[in-house]
Amino acid sequence: MRWVVLLAVLVLGGCASDIGPSPAELRQQWEAQNIVPAAYKADLIAFMRTYLNDPRQVRGATVSQPQRKTVGRGERYVVCLRYTEGRNAGQREGVATFVSGKLDRYFDVTKGKLDRSIDLPVEAGELCKDAVFAPFPELEKLTR
Numbered sequence: 001m002r003w004v005v006l007l008a009v010l011v012l013g014g015c016a017s018d019i020g021p022s023p024a025e026l027r028q029q030w031e032a033q034n035i036v037p038a039a040y041k042a043d044l045i046a047f048m049r050t051y052l053n054d055p056r057q058v059r060g061a062t063v064s065q066p067q068r069k070t071v072g073r074g075e076r077y078v079v080c081l082r083y084t085e086g087r088n089a090g091q092r093e094g095v096a097t098f099v100s101g102k103l104d105r106y107f108d109v110t111k112g113k114l115d116r117s118i119d120l121p122v123e124a125g126e127l128c129k130d131a132v133f134a135p136f137p138e139l140e141k142l143t144r
């Protein structure tokens with residue numbers, strides 16, 4: 001009897017191996033999350049309020065429009081950010097990625113390569129090399 005149960009489990013286990021989304025379905029799900037971030041500035045402001053040591057010290061802030069760039073397994077909307085924090089600090093640059101129109105991750109480009117948890121063969125700075133920046137005075141007006 002034990003052999004019959006074991007055989008039944010093995011046979012049914014083999015049938016279950018086809019369960020799950022196909023590569024085409026996974027691509028479609030990924031692409032469905034590429035929604036233009038309409039409130040990208042507000043999302044960045046909310047995040048930077050907690051990210052910065054002293055948000056009152058931000059000067060010379062600029063931001064790019066959202067652009068689709070290859071990040072990880074496919075394309076995502078990316079926004080580039082530049083600012084100076086403090087009197088003696090150098091210019092900082094960051095890259096924000098958006099999923100479903102909302103801020104997903106922020107990478108400080110001045111710290112080097114992007115997070116190793118995502119498969120990205122390019123330096124973070126490469127994502128912003130052709131970005132067009134515009135003044136971002138809202139970031140300069142942050143308070144605690």
